[in-house]
Amino acid sequence: MFSQTVEYALRVVVHLAGHAPEAQTTDQIAKTTRVPRAYLSKVVQSLRRGGVVRSQRGSGGGVTLIKSPEELTILDVVNAVEPIQRINECPLGLASHGVHLCPLHARLDKALEHVEQAFAKTTLAEVLSEPTTSIPLCDTPGTDVISTIVERKEE
Amino acid sequence: MFSQTVEYALRVVVHLAGHAPEAQTTDQIAKTTRVPRAYLSKVVQSLRRGGVVRSQRGSGGGVTLIKSPEELTILDVVNAVEPIQRINECPLGLASHGVHLCPLHARLDKALEHVEQAFAKTTLAEVLSEPTTSIPLCDTPGTDVISTIVERKEE
DNA sequence: ATTGAATAGGATGTCAATGTCCACTTGGAC
């Protein structure tokens, strides 16, 4: 339902939020997020164009969040890489359905609206601070991420 | 967010529900739903394998719903062609996240759950009977669907 | 100025979703 790229983008931003406000290099990000290194640069560029992160070239450079984790929502991230496509007009192109969607598409759009709202209400800070046994990305100091990878079933 | 195939499948089922319990040929379905005729047969086959429709070969044959519109939900249709993929395990494969998703993925899965529930609660009969000016598919007698097609913007 | 760290981005490969085509099978009507 959500694309792989959105999943990657969220991981990247969670990583950055966990280290804010320090800049992180793509190598560092790739390690903890397990996003393919070469593809990560594309994801980061999307996030930059979407106004979510700032990136700095040269030694000592890296990627940083533009907003603080308290102000940055999941929706901001999703919209930066792949905006949620609401249903604004009849997909069949029926003129008679003009402004008002038919009941079918109205329901589908309503579902999208709920998802959008849920994402808009959740900040990265909330995701990070939630009391739980599972820390997002699990990159807490002392934890070796690599060794905790388990066998995954083919899907 | 929802695939083209899901959109097509829903149109097909709405058309069938509007004509239940009579069988409809793929040619008839293709006309009102504006699903590419050749691809429609694939969609119908998915619906058949998913237990949503029955199809009958030979002259006088066609496609019919197995359940009545009152019993058939949007979720039934969606699951037949492309089941909603809930997030059951940590996409990073982190063993420590085992049964419990981290807050990030828990939120994403929650959004999926809401969509699933909304779809499970909506029957085709509801979609068809809802008082509105826009009849789904707009295939009411006397309305020429083709002439109501409007110019669509490229997306 | 030179060098090395680090992102930017174009070219290209791969694969699944979408879409098309056509030969085959099935079943009803005569």
Add this chain to the structure above:
DNA sequence: GTCCAAGTGGACATTGACATCCTATTCAAT
């Protein structure tokens, strides 16, 4: 039994998402 209507399904084309690779560009430190 013949014929035609209608779905079945395999082979193939197209497209965009995902991924990789390599070179160019930028910046800081020296």
